[in-house]
Amino acid sequence: MRRLLTILLLAPAAALIPAVDAHADPAGTGYTLVFADEFNGSAVDTAKWNYRTDSKAYSTQRPQNVSVSGGALNIALKKETYGGKDYTGGGVVSKQTLRYGYYETRAKLNDGAGWHSSFWLMAGDGSTTYPASQRTEIDGFEIDSVTPTRIHHGVLTWKGNGVSAGKSYGTTYTSATVDSRDWHVYGIDWSETSTKFYVDGVLKYTAPYLPTDWTHDYTSIWLTSIAYGSVPDATKLPSSVQFDYVKYWQKDYYVDDDGPAAYGYGETGTWSTSTLTGWTVGSPTRYATCNSSGNTATWRPNLRAAGTYKVSYYKVTAANSDSAAKLTVAGTQTTVNGTTGPSGWVDLGTFTLPAGTGTAATLTSSGSGCARADAVKFTRI
Missing domain, CATH: 2.60.120.200 (Jelly Rolls)
Known part of the structure; x- marks a missing residue:
């Protein structure tokens, strides 16, 4: 300082x-x-x-x-x-x-x-x-x-x-x-x-x-x-x-599925509120109709400055989670298996992003299990 x-x-x-x-x-x-x-x-x-x-x-x-x-x-x-x-x-x-x-x-x-x-x-x-x-x-x-x-x-x-x-x-x-x-x-x-x-x-x-x-x-x-x-x-x-x-x-910018940080969150398809909590205590999560493909959740931050950002998705692990959910940021796609490993942040990559609301992270369900949505963070580096 x-x-x-x-x-x-x-x-x-x-x-x-x-x-x-x-x-x-x-x-x-x-x-x-x-x-x-x-x-x-x-x-x-x-x-x-x-x-x-x-x-x-x-x-x-x-x-x-x-x-x-x-x-x-x-x-x-x-x-x-x-x-x-x-x-x-x-x-x-x-x-x-x-x-x-x-x-x-x-x-x-x-x-x-x-x-x-x-x-x-x-x-x-x-x-x-x-x-x-x-x-x-x-x-x-x-x-x-x-x-x-x-x-x-x-x-x-x-x-x-x-x-x-x-x-x-x-x-x-x-x-x-x-x-x-x-x-x-x-x-x-x-x-x-x-x-x-x-x-x-x-x-x-x-x-x-x-x-x-x-x-x-x-x-x-x-x-x-x-x-x-x-x-x-x-x-x-x-x-x-x-x-x-x-x-x-x-x-840093966090977009969540609930509360004040849900300002840039949106869904298509059928989603429901889950009993599983997310990245912060008491934070509710969402899940798409199980074994149904093509449901999407989108997190769109309002970046106040252009720069380089590490983008991360919070994975909620469960036996019936989507085993091949697709996460896309700026044209780059990452497959996330929600059935293995602990719940936590998954790195989706580092990107040079513009200011404003032109960038989003989008989850698309694969039809194999229940796609789950909680939060995405954009960490300035």
Whole structure:
């Protein structure tokens, strides 16, 4: 990871915010910027963001506490009675949901005990931290203002509504070089096989979070601060937490048969939902009428950049699976025997592909067993 420090830019409110030319990886490695907010306007972009509005611990979160000025998102922290609490905080939650890729923000947190600030990923709209849809939680940073040099990174799994799914990974450490009351860059690199956490471009922790651990779902970006852990130090209020920007770069593309990643999935012929699960926990799969030829399943990604991609099909192994299913990508056909070996990714080849939706992987049933469809991934190399 490289972070190139550039000149100081004069923010609209005449506050100097050091600017950073931040990039997920050195140029040419295949990341494409997909989501960004530099907070350079005069108001929160409500086309991009929901407000956090729950009441939790010592504070209620209010939209009125969130503003954009001086080139930053500002979250006001107040001693204020509202919603049955004696303090108010706030935050924003992205309306767009995302999965694998590199996420980054730059933040400056408050001084004074009693506040819990976070850059994190989880499903939800901000009305509660326990939505029914919560499955994956990835904490880019969690910092309690009583110990501003103590940082937590981690992954939690949920069954929804605040019920733990039992898997968790994390680390908490005191940094000799990072004081969160100054500006610092925090990054999350989430892939199928791990989640890596960076501070100022330095890798701090890797969580071995696999699809076999729990469902890897689509999540929103949360930038928040609430009164939590201890009663806030009222002598330090009002105060604020600031986020200079947030960005998300995508590199790999997964198309599934269900959920948000099914945007490019289609079928011809007769297909049904199987009791066999796919590449991530709880992921349903599909099967074509057994011993019937010519049924097709198609996975069509929206590639945001031209490049070289390794294409892989997730084979669901079963005794009655298709023993000679045909997988075709860019005119190249691969025969896959679904009756032998373990379930897992099957390499269909490496291809130079254009940007957009012009490329697809197509499965065609051979008539020998039940053709099965789950997911295809296009991995940028």
